[in-house]
Amino acid sequence: MISARLIPQLARLAILLIVVTFVLGPLTVAVFGGFKTNGELLANPFGIPSHWNTEFYSALLNDPSFWKYLGNSLIISLSTVVLTLIVAAAAAYVFAQIRFFGSKMLMSYLLAGLVFPFATAILPLFIKVRDFGLLDSYWAVILPQTAFGLSLSILLFKTFFEQLPKELFEAAYVEGCGYIRFFWRFTLPLSTPILATVGVFAFVQSWNNFLLPLVVINSRELFTWPLGMMQFRGEFLVEWNRVLAFITLSILPAVVFFVAAQKYIVAGLTGGAVKG
Amino acid sequence: MSNATSIRASKSNSILADLMSSKGQAVLLMLPPAFLLFTLFVALPLFDAAYYSLFKWNGYGTPTDFVWLGNFRQVLDHGIFWQSVRNTLIVLAVSLFIQLPLALGLALMVYEKTPANTLFRLVFFLPYILAEIASGLIWSFVFDGNAGVASALFKSLGMDPVFILADRHWAFLAITLVVVWKYFGFHMMIFVAALQSVPKELLEAARLEGAKRWEVVRFVQVPLIWAAIGVSAFFAVVGSLQLFDVVIPLTNGGPSNSTHTIVTYLYTFGLTRTRIGFGSAVGVLLFIAAVGVSIFYQRQTNKRSK
């Protein structure tokens, strides 16, 4: 009886471990690769390095442009998060709390962005950003990025706000508290889980964004890290160890962040996916 | 008596007025930022795309060279465009028929709440969180003919190293592999959430009725998470249509333009050559495809819910 249950259990474990190897294999190769000389990388691409050379990592860590890339990405991502939270939460609050003429229509207009591939409008967006004189600035990334994230963010916020107890507003309203004050004093403080989810989500999207900065940013001074990485890759075509070190260092914050915030990321995904 | 009524009336009037103003203020202050941002950077560019697609235009000055559907004809006559459509369909097929079943199978293995399962889920989900561009770059090393893991694999088998990403037959398959690696965890997470929301008693009831493990999956779990499978399929299709970031570091559309997706095609032949009208035409086609998929999806879900 026990052995009959043991065999499927072992098979399950074997499959899971194979998938774990498939997932983590390339990542460990990248981490180890940054410690190898190019010669060793050719001879021993996926093993543990025979000698842990830290020079490629330290070269990067001493490279001001590497920090510049990360700094640019951080500024853009944080600004996107703040802007998304304020703008989306405010709009979602209106949709959740106030019935007014045309609210349904406006809502579906703003939610249409959910099905709309970003790339469709990338050329006109480029023209628009240029015409506004924003080209080659942080805003060129922040504003469109926020705009494209609005649909999902508003949906997530609205769903959450609608689940807050209605009596709360009625009680505050009877006490003379208006809609806007209620939003600041009650709705937002009660919504930390969804604020975290949307914030983390907006951050990850922005941090990883490639196409938009690629199109609207030209000067190296303003490069985000994905652009910097492609630039670096172009400069060190054959020096894979340096490239792998760059990749490792730049995805490391993302991994740490992911492990810390995975609860909110998963909540956003599944909440948005299953309800949307 | 009449006094009291009038007081009540004026009071209710003032409440109404307060309500109106408080409500009005809220609507007028809190909605416009979202509305403006969305209109300026999402809706208007979309209309612009439709407009620009009718002109031959390099992006400078104002579009004047009206070519009617000339850009569309050019796109549809371009062999590389059809190659990119074919490639996009391959990604779509792999996503739907390999990635989704894989994700479902894994979700069934790890959806129960145990510490080990949580760890497995975390690991499987990890690639989704990494930047596409970084993922593509890592895999381009793995596939590298000189230094990569794949070449070492071939060498150990006593074969000549193959430059997978430079091989017309293999390059795109390699891309689909990276796509599966990157996104299966996302779909698995959707399935896990859905499976966890199925009441445990239903599975126990099925077991009591004599259902074997696979029968529980087939007759109870899969039918009950069908909506999530639909959502996941929808994301897989829309995601396939938009595939871009992963391809750039892997092949950049090569060798000899054989691995373009619709978006890399748009980028390469529209943006880098500043053919705004032409690129917009591709964008419009992409938009039509996405809207078509959404309408189809909506119809399907409506049919099911009836």
Add this chain to the structure above:
Amino acid sequence: MANVELSNINKTFGAIETIPDLTLSVPDGSFTVLVGPSGCGKSTLLRMVAGLETPSRGRISIGGRDVTREEPSKRGISMVFQSYALFPHMTVEQNIDFGLRLSKTPLEERQKRVDAAAEILHLKPLLKRKPAALSGGQRQRVAIGRSIVRNPDVFLFDEPLSNLDAALRNQMRVELADLHERLKSTMIYVTHDQVEAMTLADQIVVMNAGRIEQVGAPMELYNRPQTLFVAGFIGSPRMNLISGEAAAKHGAKTIGVRPEHIELGEHGPWKGRLRVAEHLGNETIAYIDSELGELIVRINGDHKMKPGEVLQFQFLQEHLHRFDESGRRIHREQTLVTGSATKLLHP
């Protein structure tokens, strides 16, 4: 048709011992009710009989066959869950038919059995509906229908009425009693509601903290509770439990007297003040602040008493229950009690 024997069952979840050591015999054809406060282990016990949990130690046999490690579906049992556990994507018919379809029963036989079950439970007009379109009581009947078609030897019920409103609960209680009368199968029923236990059971098992407090027929438990816990748990309003001097007079640590066994009026050794009188029509429940503490007394419906009134009262001596320091009953007529208990169990 089968009896169920549980011998020396132990169930431990991690470090928590839910059931230390339990032996119970459920006679063939009986309606046995497991009752106790939540967390007492009654549901765990039922789930072990069903095969959804495996005992850490001990042996379970059904109809003389050891089924301790047997698959649930091969034990000859069926179970009705508290949440009914109907498959929401299947119609009523498909729900009832599910087990038969899996066991590859011939189609004709399946239809016959589903029809018969639908007939008994008045489900005929609902067969094509999905569970979402049914009322609570109808769902309950579908769940029972799914149990019936499998012709189990033993029916298991896990708090099946707790999701229904009071009126429906009464009605379903009668239907369940009818069902038992008709099928004469062994039924094991878990509830925390002692009224359900009293009305349905021919054998009640009172459980507390993973242990059996007492096993017996409803009236046996009511008239001769063997422990303080049973005395307090069975009966509504609950038995008055008095300790101190009044108890010591009767040679006990605690004495218990049911509300209907207190005579209220102008006579009696004790005094009390009427705090509240709840008029239920056929009877009145009086709450008395007395020198023995608060007492609940059941009196006639047409009693005219006013709150604040001071009254005399006395206990009916022959209905007094006495308990020792460990909460066990002090027997007066040892032989008589066992005699009548045996008679009640095996009439």
